[in-house]
Amino acid sequence: MAHAIEVRGLAKRYASFWAVDHIDFSVDVGTVYAFLGPNGAGKTTTTEILEGLRRSTEGEVRVLDLDPWTDGYALHKRVGVIPQDFRFFDKITPKEGVEYYGRLFGTRPDPKALLERVDLVDKMNSRFDTLSGGQKQKLGLALALTNNPEVCFLDEPTTGLDPQARRSIWEVIRKLKREGRTVFLTTHYLEEAELLADQVGIIHHGKIIAAGSPDEIIRAHGRSERLIFTAPATLAEHLSRTLGVAAEVVDGHVVVSLDSIRDSVRILNAVEASGIPWDGFVTRSDNLEDVFVRLVGPMDDGALKPGVPA
Amino acid sequence: MNGTRIFADFKVVVRSYLRNPVALFFSLIFPIILIALFGTIFSGGGGGAVSLAVENLDHNSPASVAYLSALNNTTLVQVTMVDYPVSSFSAQLGDNGYSVGLIIPAGFQADLANRTPVNLTLFTNPESPAAAGQAEGAVTGIANYFNLRAVCTGGSCAPVIQVPAPLNIGSQVYTYIDYLIPGLIGFSILTSPMFSMVDIASSYRKDGIFRELSLTPLTKAEWLLSRISWYVLLTFVTAGIMIGAGAGLFGARVEITLGLIPFLIVGPFLFVSLGMLAGTVAKTPESAALIGNIITFPMMFLSGTFFAVSMFPAGLQVVAHVLPLYYVIDGMDQVMLFSNTTRALGDVGVVAILAVIVFALAVRFFQWRDVQ
Numbered sequence: 001m002a003h004a005i006e007v008r009g010l011a012k013r014y015a016s017f018w019a020v021d022h023i024d025f026s027v028d029v030g031t032v033y034a035f036l037g038p039n040g041a042g043k044t045t046t047t048e049i050l051e052g053l054r055r056s057t058e059g060e061v062r063v064l065d066l067d068p069w070t071d072g073y074a075l076h077k078r079v080g081v082i083p084q085d086f087r088f089f090d091k092i093t094p095k096e097g098v099e100y101y102g103r104l105f106g107t108r109p110d111p112k113a114l115l116e117r118v119d120l121v122d123k124m125n126s127r128f129d130t131l132s133g134g135q136k137q138k139l140g141l142a143l144a145l146t147n148n149p150e151v152c153f154l155d156e157p158t159t160g161l162d163p164q165a166r167r168s169i170w171e172v173i174r175k176l177k178r179e180g181r182t183v184f185l186t187t188h189y190l191e192e193a194e195l196l197a198d199q200v201g202i203i204h205h206g207k208i209i210a211a212g213s214p215d216e217i218i219r220a221h222g223r224s225e226r227l228i229f230t231a232p233a234t235l236a237e238h239l240s241r242t243l244g245v246a247a248e249v250v251d252g253h254v255v256v257s258l259d260s261i262r263d264s265v266r267i268l269n270a271v272e273a274s275g276i277p278w279d280g281f282v283t284r285s286d287n288l289e290d291v292f293v294r295l296v297g298p299m300d301d302g303a304l305k306p307g308v309p310a
Numbered sequence: 311m312n313g314t315r316i317f318a319d320f321k322v323v324v325r326s327y328l329r330n331p332v333a334l335f336f337s338l339i340f341p342i343i344l345i346a347l348f349g350t351i352f353s354g355g356g357g358g359a360v361s362l363a364v365e366n367l368d369h370n371s372p373a374s375v376a377y378l379s380a381l382n383n384t385t386l387v388q389v390t391m392v393d394y395p396v397s398s399f400s401a402q403l404g405d406n407g408y409s410v411g412l413i414i415p416a417g418f419q420a421d422l423a424n425r426t427p428v429n430l431t432l433f434t435n436p437e438s439p440a441a442a443g444q445a446e447g448a449v450t451g452i453a454n455y456f457n458l459r460a461v462c463t464g465g466s467c468a469p470v471i472q473v474p475a476p477l478n479i480g481s482q483v484y485t486y487i488d489y490l491i492p493g494l495i496g497f498s499i500l501t502s503p504m505f506s507m508v509d510i511a512s513s514y515r516k517d518g519i520f521r522e523l524s525l526t527p528l529t530k531a532e533w534l535l536s537r538i539s540w541y542v543l544l545t546f547v548t549a550g551i552m553i554g555a556g557a558g559l560f561g562a563r564v565e566i567t568l569g570l571i572p573f574l575i576v577g578p579f580l581f582v583s584l585g586m587l588a589g590t591v592a593k594t595p596e597s598a599a600l601i602g603n604i605i606t607f608p609m610m611f612l613s614g615t616f617f618a619v620s621m622f623p624a625g626l627q628v629v630a631h632v633l634p635l636y637y638v639i640d641g642m643d644q645v646m647l648f649s650n651t652t653r654a655l656g657d658v659g660v661v662a663i664l665a666v667i668v669f670a671l672a673v674r675f676f677q678w679r680d681v682q
């Protein structure tokens with residue numbers, strides 16, 4: 001079995017619309033898959049179908065070669081789940097929570113070691129209702145790991161966490177991967193996907209609009225490399241006319257799109273020869289974030305805003 | 311079914327409960343409040359008419375009817391006609407919660423007419439001296455009045471109606487507070503699981519706790535058994551407090567026997583399951599609460615919780631017999647008051663069978679996950 005997760009033609013219909021609209025993807029064993037999308041794109045719906053918590057309307061889903069809905073009981077012993085809005089018993093401490101899950105799964109983990117791993121030892125004896133949002137999320141992660149899962153489903157594990165806490169969760173995810181586990185991660189943070197994921201799927205209005213490794217997605221959907229000059233607008237016109245390249249003025253800069261990075265030498269020569277004064281230049285290529293904005297819509301602080309319906 | 315998982319969940323339940331001081335305080339203090347409240351209201355005996363069970367063996371002759379109506383008019387007693395076998399009259403009084411009783415003998419009217427002395431037999435309970443004094447005063451007072459009217463015609467006033475010293479109702483005498491204890495234990499066996507399970511069924515669903523648990527190997531049956539264990543434990547504590555408070559505050563005399571244990575187990579078993587089932591069939595928290603109340607309220611009042619079912623009008627007695635709580639309370643009456651093991655076994659059987667059925671239905675219908 002090469003695929004830990006296999007999804008074919010998956011669709012989920014709520015009353016009047018398709019929240020997930022016939023998607024296909026697969027996740028290889030031992031890799032990290034990031035599911036990216038704006039609010040309401042269908043990430044949680046898809047994730048919960050994979051976890052066996054919701055039923056699909058159409059399509060086929062296999063996780064560890066099991067049907068999550070009908071074989072949920074068997075599947076849940078082998079996967080770890082942290083839901084988007086993780087809640088737990090108010091009066092129970094993280095230490096007791098880990099012990100509880102250990103008994104339920106019959107794994108008897110060392111609570112201290114496990115909580116150390118998610119950076120929550122200092123709060124291991126505080127009741128759940130006194131934990132901060134990020135600390136609750138960390139407990140969710142610890143509980144998801146009590147059964148040594150082969151596949152981990154993490155639905156926005158870092159949303160609402162401070163930068164340091166996010167980094168410690170990232171470390172946990174990298175370690176999970178090193179241990180050979182498969183990670184299915186949903187996130188709003190492009191940086192996170194770019195740093196952690198082997199494969200990325202971008203979902204928007206229930207459809208996967210881009211898929212592949214971060215590089216592949218950028219290559220497929222990003223704009224070409226650009227030269228950006230600090231120079232008067234006349235330079236743009238000059239270059240278009242003499243070289244036939246696509247040059248335009250954006251925010252007071254002259255932006256020249258390149259078919260190939262090798263073209264830059266020819267263009268720089270032409271600029272120098274034109275006699276038009278210029279102060280400097282940078283080269284710029286799209287990152288995942290740029291691709292995202294182009295595909296989905298504007299965002300803020302690295303987090304996505306809801307996209308405008310197509 | 312896995313005992314380790316049930317016990318692990320049970321520990322979470324117990325901890326959650328013990329760490330909620332307000333809830334803990336109320337669940338311990340509430341039984342005492344109930345006992346104190348009902349005990350004070352209904353078993354004081356000071357003021358108000360005493361309920362007097364009267365057996366008229368003179369077949370409602372005009373003289374006996376006149377006597378009883380005069381007795382009733384004293385407002386010291388309230389005459390209730392009963393029809394018990396004379397041989398077990400005293401025991402029947404006790405069983406039915408009367409502390410005073412009176413037998414009017416056959417031939418009362420004839421004796422009165424012939425001026426032959428005739429004895430009224432009064433039964434009182436030394437445990438309730440106030441009621442006994444009140445009834446004795448009324449019965450002898452009206453007897454004297456009849457004697458005066460009937461015989462003091464010619465100057466000699468030999469009394470015809472005599473009221474010898476009252477007979478004791480015997481050792482098996484129960485007062486209101488004695489009945490109240492099994493009734494109130496039954497009340498808490500019903501209400502505490504019903505109300506909280508209905509609430510849990512909807513709040514755990516809303517908070518995603520069920521979803522969370524569905525991701526573990528804990529099964530629905532194990533989860534429900536862990537809750538049941540908790541309410542069984544709570545019921546033992548509550549019953550202990552109620553018996554202690556009843557004895558301490560009102561001198562209640564109930565038997566504490568092992569026979570009580572099955573009821574303290576099957577009762578919570580039934581009502582935890584029933585509460586879960588009610589919370590499950592409801593679509594919203596509001597309708598869950600409504601369904602819970604519809605099930606709970608009739609049982610709360612009509613199963614012998616506050617008043618013995620035998621004192622109900624016949625129609626309501628029929629209703630009581632279809633309510634599961636009736637069998638819990640009747641069974642506890644049997645073991646705590648009457649030592650009637652056979653009838654208690656029947657009662658525990660009814661409750662146990664119901665409990666198993668309702669448990670199975672609750673496990674079958676309640677869903678960890680959204681099925682939409």
Ligand SMILES: Nc1ncnc2c1ncn2[C@@H]1O[C@H](COP(=O)(O)OP(=O)(O)OP(=O)(O)O)[C@@H](O)[C@H]1O
Binds near residue numbers: 042
């Ligand atoms: N139970 C439900 N009934 C009806 N509509 C639902 C239900 N659950 C989700 N939806 C709708 O389906 C769409 C997808 O929701 P989903 O929770 O999968 O989004 P998401 O990508 O996880 O968003 P977010 O980033 O905000 O968590 C949304 O429009 C949402 O309103």
Ligand SMILES: [Mg+2]
Binds near residue numbers: 044
């Ligand atoms: Mg979501």
